[in-house]
Amino acid sequence: MNECVLVVDDDREIVRAISLLLEKEGYQVLKAYDGLEALELAVEKPVQLILMDVMMPRLDGLSAVMKIRERKNIPIIVLSAKSEETDKILGLSMGADDYVAKPFHPQELAARVKSQLRRYTMLGDIHAGVSGDEIRNGRLCYRQSERTLYADGEPVRLTATETKIVELLMKNRGRVFPAEEIYRRVWEEEAYAPENTVMVHIRRIREKIELNPKEPEYLKVVWGIGYKMEKI
Amino acid sequence: MLAFFLGMTLLIYNFISMLTLISNTDLRQSDYQKTQEFATRISNRLEDLIGIGLKGKDWVRYQYSYSDSDYAYDSYATDTVTEDSGTVISEWWTSGYSGSMSYEEAATEAGEYSTADFNAYLEELKADQNLRYAVFKDGKLTYTNIDGLDAENASIGMDFAAWIPAEEYNFQLTYNKDGDGKVAMEKDGQTVDVYGDGIYREKSRWAVPGYQNFTAGDEAKAIAVYLAAAKEPRLYVVSGTNGTNRYGGVLYRLKESLTAERQQLVRSKAGLAAALLLLLLAWALRKPRRAGREKITGWTGKIWLEVKLLFFLIIPICLILTFVTDFLSWSGFSLDRFVYYGVQDYLPQARDYLAFHLDGFFSFWLLSFWPLYLGVTDLRRNKGQQKSIIGRLRRSIRTRDLKQPVQKKLVKWQRRSLIPFVGFFYAGKVRRLAEDLGALTEQIRVIRNGDIGNALSLPEDSDLKAAAEDLNGIQEGMEAAIRERTKSERMKVELVANVSHDIKTPLTSIVSYVDILKQEENLPEDVKDYIRVLGEKSERLSAMVQDVFEVSKAASGELKVKPEKLDFAKLLRQTLADMAEPIEQSGLSMRVSIPEKPVEITADGQRMYRVFQNLLQNALKYSLTGSRVYLTLTEKDGKATAVMKNTSATELGDGIDFTERFVRGDKSRTDGGSGLGLSIAKSFTEACGGSFRVENDADLFTAVVSFGVTDNRKEA
Numbered sequence: 014m015n016e017c018v019l020v021v022d023d024d025r026e027i028v029r030a031i032s033l034l035l036e037k038e039g040y041q042v043l044k045a046y047d048g049l050e051a052l053e054l055a056v057e058k059p060v061q062l063i064l065m066d067v068m069m070p071r072l073d074g075l076s077a078v079m080k081i082r083e084r085k086n087i088p089i090i091v092l093s094a095k096s097e098e099t100d101k102i103l104g105l106s107m108g109a110d111d112y113v114a115k116p117f118h119p120q121e122l123a124a125r126v127k128s129q130l131r132r133y134t135m136l137g138d139i140h141a142g143v144s145g146d147e148i149r150n151g152r153l154c155y156r157q158s159e160r161t162l163y164a165d166g167e168p169v170r171l172t173a174t175e176t177k178i179v180e181l182l183m184k185n186r187g188r189v190f191p192a193e194e195i196y197r198r199v200w201e202e203e204a205y206a207p208e209n210t211v212m213v214h215i216r217r218i219r220e221k222i223e224l225n226p227k228e229p230e231y232l233k234v235v236w237g238i239g240y241k242m243e244k245i
Numbered sequence: 246m247l248a249f250f251l252g253m254t255l256l257i258y259n260f261i262s263m264l265t266l267i268s269n270t271d272l273r274q275s276d277y278q279k280t281q282e283f284a285t286r287i288s289n290r291l292e293d294l295i296g297i298g299l300k301g302k303d304w305v306r307y308q309y310s311y312s313d314s315d316y317a318y319d320s321y322a323t324d325t326v327t328e329d330s331g332t333v334i335s336e337w338w339t340s341g342y343s344g345s346m347s348y349e350e351a352a353t354e355a356g357e358y359s360t361a362d363f364n365a366y367l368e369e370l371k372a373d374q375n376l377r378y379a380v381f382k383d384g385k386l387t388y389t390n391i392d393g394l395d396a397e398n399a400s401i402g403m404d405f406a407a408w409i410p411a412e413e414y415n416f417q418l419t420y421n422k423d424g425d426g427k428v429a430m431e432k433d434g435q436t437v438d439v440y441g442d443g444i445y446r447e448k449s450r451w452a453v454p455g456y457q458n459f460t461a462g463d464e465a466k467a468i469a470v471y472l473a474a475a476k477e478p479r480l481y482v483v484s485g486t487n488g489t490n491r492y493g494g495v496l497y498r499l500k501e502s503l504t505a506e507r508q509q510l511v512r513s514k515a516g517l518a519a520a521l522l523l524l525l526l527a528w529a530l531r532k533p534r535r536a537g538r539e540k541i542t543g544w545t546g547k548i549w550l551e552v553k554l555l556f557f558l559i560i561p562i563c564l565i566l567t568f569v570t571d572f573l574s575w576s577g578f579s580l581d582r583f584v585y586y587g588v589q590d591y592l593p594q595a596r597d598y599l600a601f602h603l604d605g606f607f608s609f610w611l612l613s614f615w616p617l618y619l620g621v622t623d624l625r626r627n628k629g630q631q632k633s634i635i636g637r638l639r640r641s642i643r644t645r646d647l648k649q650p651v652q653k654k655l656v657k658w659q660r661r662s663l664i665p666f667v668g669f670f671y672a673g674k675v676r677r678l679a680e681d682l683g684a685l686t687e688q689i690r691v692i693r694n695g696d697i698g699n700a701l702s703l704p705e706d707s708d709l710k711a712a713a714e715d716l717n718g719i720q721e722g723m724e725a726a727i728r729e730r731t732k733s734e735r736m737k738v739e740l741v742a743n744v745s746h747d748i749k750t751p752l753t754s755i756v757s758y759v760d761i762l763k764q765e766e767n768l769p770e771d772v773k774d775y776i777r778v779l780g781e782k783s784e785r786l787s788a789m790v791q792d793v794f795e796v797s798k799a800a801s802g803e804l805k806v807k808p809e810k811l812d813f814a815k816l817l818r819q820t821l822a823d824m825a826e827p828i829e830q831s832g833l834s835m836r837v838s839i840p841e842k843p844v845e846i847t848a849d850g851q852r853m854y855r856v857f858q859n860l861l862q863n864a865l866k867y868s869l870t871g872s873r874v875y876l877t878l879t880e881k882d883g884k885a886t887a888v889m890k891n892t893s894a895t896e897l898g899d900g901i902d903f904t905e906r907f908v909r910g911d912k913s914r915t916d917g918g919s920g921l922g923l924s925i926a927k928s929f930t931e932a933c934g935g936s937f938r939v940e941n942d943a944d945l946f947t948a949v950v951s952f953g954v955t956d957n958r959k960e961a
Contacts, residue, residue, distance in 0.1 A: 024750055030757030037764060094749035095742075096791070098805075115753040116787045119760035191815070208815070212822030234819055236850030237811025 016130050017041040017059055021051040021074070022066035022092065031064060034119050035126065048072025048080075055081045062130055064122075067093040067104070075107045082108035088129040092117070124224045128152055131165040148183045151245030153222060153231060155183045164222045174199060175218050178211075182232070182242035191239035215240060277500040278416055278432065278474060281450065286495050288452040290376060291420060291428070291470060295454075298380040298387055298468040373494030375478040377409055381469040401469035414473035420453070421469040427455035541622070651678075651708045681709040685716065692720055741797035745790050752790065755783045792925060799928030806849040806932045810955055813844040813885050814878055820857045821876070824865075831865040833891075838877040844885045846952040848933035856926040856937075860889050860948050863922060869894040869944070886951035897941045 018040045022028045025046065032042040043058060045051040047069045055063060063081065067074035078089055088111070091104040096114035104112045111125055132152065148155045154163040162169045162179050171179060177199045182190070192211040196204035204210070215234075219226040231243050277283055370378070371390035379389040379399060386399040391408050401422050409417070417431045428451070430437035441449065445456035452459075478497035643656070655678060662671035681703055688701040700717040703710050762776045798804045817839055821828070828835060864874045872892040879886050903923050923939060930937035935952040 024754065026754045027750075027757060030754060030761060033761050034757065094746045094753070096794075115749045116756045116783075117753065119757055192819075208818040208822040209825060212819065212825065216823075216826075234823065234854070236819060236854040237809075237813065237816035237846075237848075238850070239815075 015039065015041055016061040016134070017043060018126065019043045019045060019051065019054055019058075019060040019063045021045040021048070021063065021069070021077070023047055023069045024066070027066075030119075031122070034123060038123055038127070040126070048074060048077035051077050052080055055087075056084055060085075061087055061133065062126060063087060063089045064126070065089055065091050065109070067091060067095065067100075075104060078104075078108045088133050090122075090125060090129060118225070121225045128165040128224060131167070148186075150183060150186055150242065151231065153183070155179060162222065169221050171218065171221065175214055175221075178214055179218060179242075182240070186242050187244035189235045189239045189241045195240065211240065277478075277496075277503045278476075280499070280503060282499055282503070283474075283496075284450045285452065286499060287416075287418065287472065287474065290378070290495070291418065291453055291472060293370075294378055294380050294388070294470045294472070295420065295468050298382050298470065372481055373496070374481055375475040375494045375496040377414060377471075377473040377475075379405075379471040381471075383467050384469070401471060405471060405473065409473045413475060413477075415476045416474035418472040418474075419470070420472075421466065424466065425455075426466055428453045651712075654678075654708060678708055681707045681713075685709055685712060688713070688716055692716070692723070738797055741794060745794045748790050749787075752783065752786055755779075756787065759783055792922075796925050796928060799925060799932055804852075804928070804932050806852055806929075808847050808849055808933060810845055810847050811850050811853075813846045813887065813952065814839045814841075815843065816850060816853060817857060817876065817878055817887060820854055820861065823854075824858065824861050827865055828861070831868070832870055833865060833868050834873045836873050836875045838875075840878060840880065844878060844880050845955045846885055846935075847955045848935060848952060849929075852929040852933055853935075856929050856950065857887075857889075859922045859926045860950075864889060864891040864946075867894055867946075868892055880954060883954050883956075884951050885954050886949060888950075889948045891946055893941070893944045893946050897944065897946065899941075903939050903941075 018035055020028050020031050020035070020042055021044075022031075023046050028044050028046065032044060035042050043054055043060060045054050049072045051063065051065065052072065054060065065074045065078060069077075072080075074091060074093070078091065081087075081089065089109045090111040090113055091107075091109040092113050092115060093100060093104065094115045101112045101114075110129060113122060113125065146156055146158050148157070152165050154166075155161070156163065157180070160176055160180070162171060162176070162183075178195060181195065181198055192207035193204050195211050196202075196207040215232055216226075219229050219232050223229045223231060231245070233241055233243050235241055367388065370388075374390070377389075377391050379391055379394060379401075380387050381399070381401045384400060386394065386396045389399070391405070393408055401419065405417070411434070415433045418428060419430075420428045422429060428439055430439055430451075439451050439453065440456055443457045445452070445459035449456075474496060478494065478500045480497060481494070641656075641659075655675065658671040658675050658678075662668040662675060664671075684701065684703060691699070700720060701713050702717075703713040707713070759776060759780045763780065768776070795804070821835070821837065861874075868874060868891045875888070875890040877888050879888075927937040930950055933952075935950060937948075937950050939946065939948045941947070
């Protein structure tokens with residue numbers, strides 16, 4: 014712990030609230046109220062993560078992100094009231110690592126911060142993909158030899174069935190599996206009500222690995238077709 | 246309608262016959278003896294008897310023989326006529342001479358008349374027992390048909406009652422009984438007033454001698470006559486030169502024809518009464534009659550005017566002409582006379598002719614009445630709607646009612662193109678106009694199909710140039726309007742986006758601080774509760790803001806959907822699975838009927854999931870505790886339909902459109918729901934190309950979502 018987080022937003026109250034939240038989690042917090050300040054602080058001070066708002070005077074968030082990226086590689090989470098797909102894509106392509114829409118659940122925000130930091134500090138700047146034993150996908154990393162899934166470097170306690178499902182989906186990242194197939198492969202018998210069973214397991218897995226189980230980023234439903242592990 | 250027809254027919258028929266008959270005043274009498282005809286006959290008979298008495302067979306000869314052009318009368322009246330008696334008398338009695346012939350000359354002209362013929366005549370007279378007579382010359386009986394009477398026992402002054410029973414022969418006449426040349430009459434024992442004031446006029450009933458201006462002459466003073474007429478004339482059988490005949494004599498015939506005509510009159514009266522009744526009926530039924538009329542005029546309206554004119558007018562006119570020509574030939578029409586003397590000359594003849602032909606006339610009336618009636622009603626009803634060949638022709642070349650110069654030109658060209666030689670030129674012009682017209686209609690079609698880019702240009706001299714330019718103007722206007730609308734739609738979305746964005750910022754603070762509060766320790770319990778409430782409400786606010794944003798996007802069509810092929814059945818199963826926990830916790834039971842085999846539709850899966858999630862959430866939230874929720878998926882006629890039904894816990898009003906924004910079933914509920922759920926669901930569904938509707942029947946709430954089934958074969 015004791016990482017330093019920079020919180021940037023032109024709304025002072027929000028900055029204060031987030032600071033309180035993060036300080037409770039044990040982080041050190043720096044505050045900035047516009048892009049220029051953020052830029053200064055990011056460059057000068059030892060910051061490990063930046064929480065950046067988009068709409069700010071003097072220098073807006075995304076431009077600031079771009080500028081910071083020229084120098085630093087630290088994780089940046091963009092906060093914005095705009096929640097459109099396009100805004101998200103824009104933010105991420107500008108160099109952010111994550112995009113959180115306002116209003117956010119503070120707990121979720123905290124979880125994300127934690128996740129990003131762990132990845133950064135522990136795992137460094139790594140590429141996703143398969144390298145030998147490991148299958149990496151964003152936050153998740155599945156070590157086949159150990160039959161263990163790591164989220165943000167931390168092992169996740171999964172049941173045997175859950176592990177089988179995760180293995181199947183991780184090995185076939187991005188591919189959509191109909192419930193029948195998942196059932197057949199995992200339980201090795203024909204399903205007669207696969208959706209319910211499979212769904213239950215997926216729900217449980219989500220609880221364990223997703224930052225916000227209600228809005229899963231990895232284990233997704235492709236409605237009308239099946240389920241997949243999103244390829245990050 | 247029928248009643249009217251019959252009524253009118255009968256009316257006309259009987260009216261005419263009534264006219265005919267009424268004009269004959271004699272018909273008023275039931276007693277034939279009271280008729281004028283009777284009086285005339287008796288007068289004639291008297292004249293005959295006096296004549297026979299005077300001249301014997303010569304009288305008969307002259308009476309009953311005719312020469313070619315004139316016939317001779319004997320006149321035994323004097324020429325003494327008084328001024329006030331009118332010239333008619335002198336004509337009648339003294340015109341025995343035709344032209345300037347004397348009696349003897351005329352008699353010679355008339356020719357021989359044999360005794361046998363005279364006797365035959367006498368026999369005839371005698372045989373008529375209905376009219377008894379006795380003729381006395383110089384006091385001696387010369388002729389009689391009264392049995393038992395002879396020269397010995399008869400004299401003019403005797404009482405004839407012994408031979409002539411008064412009950413049978415109630416009319417008795419004596420001439421010159423007292424030597425005064427006068428006539429005395431008795432009917433039913435009463436004396437009849439013969440002479441009135443003594444002046445014989447045309448109107449006088451009895452044309453018998455004895456008036457001041459009408460006497461028999463001195464010669465006739467030698468004769469005395471007794472006449473008796475039977476009360477009830479009868480038929481007599483006579484064996485004559487021609488075998489046995491039934492014979493009735495003039496009186497019988499008179500009575501018979503009177504009876505017949507009276508009967509005819511009665512029939513006419515009856516017919517008339519019936520006609521009036523029918524007409525009354527027709528009046529009473531005038532509504533159906535009107536309907537009948539409508540129907541008839543409906544038919545007649547379809548017939549061309551020319552045909553109708555022919556039928557309705559020509560026929561009556563023909564009939565009239567027939568009569569006129571007949572009349573003309575009958576009356577010996579001569580154009581010179583007509584021109585010279587005028588119509589006046591022909592009036593009396595016309596009157597006679599009419600009287601003569603009145604019965605024929607009724608058929609004329611009948612035949613012409615109905616066509617005329619039809620014609621008139623048709624005209625009245627179908628005024629202005631007459632179909633007519635000529636009318637059509639006229640209309641087709643008329644330009645007055647065409648307002649557009651193009652129209653006028655076209656029709657003019659059309660007219661002129663019919664003229665030989667020159668016509669070709671105009672035909673060419675028409676052709677060119679047709680081409681321009683084609684271009685114009687083509688352009689209209691193009692615009693209608695949505696392509697509003699290209700303007701149409703016609704050559705400068707085209708008559709439709711102005712029209713083309715107008716069309717282009719419309720096109721531009723449409724483009725501008727569409728641009729405006731898209732702009733305003735975009736602005737609306739931007740507005741909503743901006744507003745919701747502005748709301749989100751303070752909302753974020755609230756959520757964050759509430760969270761911080763939650764983490765505070767050592768708070769009193771009630772304060773903790775307050776914090777909990779704050780948390781819930783701000784949560785709800787967040788959800789609402791997001792909903793509003795989505796609804797505005799969906800409504801303006803800005804919502805981006807990614808249609809892909811998916812299995813409807815699977816989608817539903819996944820949704821149910823996804824919500825298995827809340828379903829379980831709600832205490833409601835699901836009754837699900839989803840087919841095993843795939844039901845392929847094309848839609849945005851994520852959105853449709855939201856739709857069904859919303860529907861299910863509603864069902865879970867608002868259903869009556871312990872009741873069932875039914876979900877079925879059926880495929881029929883190329884359509885896949887999902888139906889969800891649940892029993893509402895609260896009363897749902899009638900006629901509320903739940904899919905309207907901010908409409909909620911229970912207006913007082915304030916937990917959860919924003920009232921936007923169904924509205925969003927509907928927008929999503931429709932954006933994916935499906936149909937969405939909800940209905941409530943008492944407490945049963947039904948949601949129906951349907952999509953067209955994607956046909957695999959088509960894809961290939």
